Amino acid sequence: MYKKTLSLSIFAALVLTGCQADTQAQQITKTQYDVIIYNANVIDVETGKIRVNAVIALDDDKIALVGDESLLDTNQATRMFDAENKYVIPGLWDMHVHFEGENLIKDNADLFPVYIAYGITTVRDAASDLGEQVLDWRDQINAGEILGPQIYTAGRKLEGIDSIWKGDLEIGNTKELNDALDYLDSKHVDFIKMTANTLQPDLFVEGIKTSKARGYKVSAHIPQKATVEMIVGAGVSSIEHASYMLRLGIPNEAELIAKINAGEIKSSAARKLYVSEFDQTLANKRYQALAAKGVAITPTLIGGKQLAYLDENDHADDDFKKYLTAEFMSHYAWRIERMGKRTPEQIQASKTRYQLIASQIPHLEEAGVLVMAGSDSAALNTFVYPAMALHEELTLFQDAGVKPLQILQAATVNGAKFMGVKDKIATVEANKEADLVILNSNPLEDIHATQDIFAVVNNGQLLEREVLDKLLATAAKQKIELDVTRANDSAVDVRL
Ligand SMILES: [Zn+2]
Incomplete structure (x- = not known):
């Protein structure tokens, strides 16, 4: 069901008995996703439980997997995102x-x-x-x-x-x-x-x-x-x-x-x-x-x-x-x-x-x-x-x-x-729509944490802080432009 599957060949050195070393090809198949978020503390908003060191895989606009670090052994993504042990909420x-x-x-x-x-x-x-x-x-x-x-x-x-x-x-x-x-x-x-x-x-x-x-x-x-x-x-x-x-x-x-x-x-x-x-x-x-x-x-x-x-x-x-x-x-x-x-x-x-x-x-x-x-x-x-x-x-x-x-x-x-x-949506679980917020601190301790955002996932699209700041800068610029345009328009009206 996933869009892409890659096979990787890796060579692993295996130490055999009697001090003999041999090299042997091993086939590991990893499933490919669009985005994998790792080192995440995922908050279950229904129970208040936190899953630490969690991994979340996103496929298109959906959450495909939520699990522990071992998911990294069998899954990979175009974009690997380190959540730096921050807190993920819907x-x-x-x-x-x-x-x-x-x-x-x-x-x-x-x-x-x-x-x-x-x-x-x-x-x-x-x-x-x-x-x-x-x-x-x-x-x-x-x-x-x-x-x-x-x-x-x-x-x-x-x-x-x-x-x-x-x-x-x-x-x-x-x-x-x-x-x-x-x-x-x-x-x-x-x-x-x-x-x-x-x-x-x-x-x-x-x-x-x-x-x-x-x-x-x-x-x-x-x-x-x-x-x-x-x-x-x-x-x-x-x-x-x-x-x-x-x-x-x-x-x-x-x-x-x-x-x-x-x-x-x-x-x-x-x-x-x-x-x-x-x-x-x-x-x-x-x-x-x-x-x-x-x-x-x-x-x-x-x-x-x-x-x-x-x-x-x-x-x-x-x-x-x-x-x-x-x-x-x-x-x-x-x-x-x-x-x-x-x-x-x-x-x-x-x-x-x-x-x-x-x-x-x-x-x-x-x-x-x-x-x-x-x-x-x-x-x-x-x-x-x-x-x-x-x-x-x-x-x-x-x-x-x-x-x-x-x-x-x-x-x-x-x-x-x-x-x-x-x-379909609003919890951090597999098969839900991928809308997430990654917070710098734990909102279960103080709800002010929602105001300190590390990254957002909207409809499967991961937007880190730098991108969010650009969106905000653009909005501030558009506000000034709109004010100036209107001020000029009304100045024209006055002259007419
Ligand atoms: Zn109202």
């Missing part, structure tokens, strides 16, 4: 990104190699105004035409009429729901995303049920006017953002929602109650029910953290900005301005709320909920930098008390489980 998955902005198409595309350089080999795009463009990118990446992470995308999301979101599919009744799903079917999206700015609870529930009946996973927010129970009961596959979990800690969510619906209480007041009335024991019980239902959660802590702590963190010198165009970062401004108007009490309240949300992740893990690491990186999400933000998200999990092994699972195998492809 390629990372960011389970919540948005490639968005009609004015930011090149900006987004130029960042794809940055994802690879940051060890992120798969992303789940939770819909945007660039829906069809993202689908094209997905197909181009899969075909090997452009370098980037493998993309699962929802294309465009379902919303209600006149929502605040750009480029969504707005539906007001059953027919429009089905038309929207027909459209998404025709585009071969990978899952359905639903949010509830104006989408009414009944149609939201119907949307989940219909999408599920059509064979899709549904990733959703929880509408302000619906209970978590309603959305879970409808069969939602993943809840986006752990902030919704706070609702599970109050005894009378249904009553509170009824009051919101009757206009007796504002949703901003309800938001405060979700914090002040929060009962951890009650929440934990309900997390077990989520786990039993098989509902996954993508906490996306980093966005809330960046906003809550904006007064303490100066982002002026953030290194990552060298990859982000002025146009891309201009989208951050409105939130920064809004946050600047907060009173000290409001700032403290948002920090308290953030800490309560973050502290739920170990409880969700404990209850057996499938937790997926996702950054929610998007041009609209202030200081949630593409690629970098996933690594920051992982450190926030660690700060919240999640064990490094669980964090690694959240950023690898859990995403594959969710997408139903765990048998």
Whole structure:
């Protein structure tokens, strides 16, 4: 089944009895691979066991063999790569990104190699105004035409009429729901995303049920006017953002929602109650029910953290900005301005709320909920930098008390489980897709290790540090060129 097999003849001097020496030809057949990585510490992300001095053979875009040093006796490769006793994990998955902005198409595309350089080999795009463009990118990446992470995308999301979101599919009744799903079917999206700015609870529930009946996973927010129970009961596959979990800690969510619906209480007041009335024991019980239902959660802590702590963190010198165009970062401004108007009490309240949300992740893990690491990186999400933000998200999990092994699972195998492809990818095992990250230190001791990358294997292609640095340098150069081109264009506009 292997592409190439070479036979080597070697002459071995054999010492025979009676001080006689003889030379004899021995035939050793070695199987030829594209790449062999040796001296590797391979981390099993399901058990946390480390296989030391391991050898990994790659054939085309697959892992062909994983074993001990003796594999070197019978196998060889075009490229032999010494992993220098560093740590091999599966390629990372960011389970919540948005490639968005009609004015930011090149900006987004130029960042794809940055994802690879940051060890992120798969992303789940939770819909945007660039829906069809993202689908094209997905197909181009899969075909090997452009370098980037493998993309699962929802294309465009379902919303209600006149929502605040750009480029969504707005539906007001059953027919429009089905038309929207027909459209998404025709585009071969990978899952359905639903949010509830104006989408009414009944149609939201119907949307989940219909999408599920059509064979899709549904990733959703929880509408302000619906209970978590309603959305879970409808069969939602993943809840986006752990902030919704706070609702599970109050005894009378249904009553509170009824009051919101009757206009007796504002949703901003309800938001405060979700914090002040929060009962951890009650929440934990309900997390077990989520786990039993098989509902996954993508906490996306980093966005809330960046906003809550904006007064303490100066982002002026953030290194990552060298990859982000002025146009891309201009989208951050409105939130920064809004946050600047907060009173000290409001700032403290948002920090308290953030800490309560973050502290739920170990409880969700404990209850057996499938937790997926996702950054929610998007041009609209202030200081949630593409690629970098996933690594920051992982450190926030660690700060919240999640064990490094669980964090690694959240950023690898859990995403594959969710997408139903765990048998094909996301562990370091024979016959899996060859997406790997080689880390300089052990991530099971400190998850910050994911930020110190020695090499990446993307789709069977080995990219050592020097190559990754070149990808990053190119991205930084493209950012400057794009900024200059745009500045010149607008200067021309002014003169005209
Ligand atoms: Zn999002």
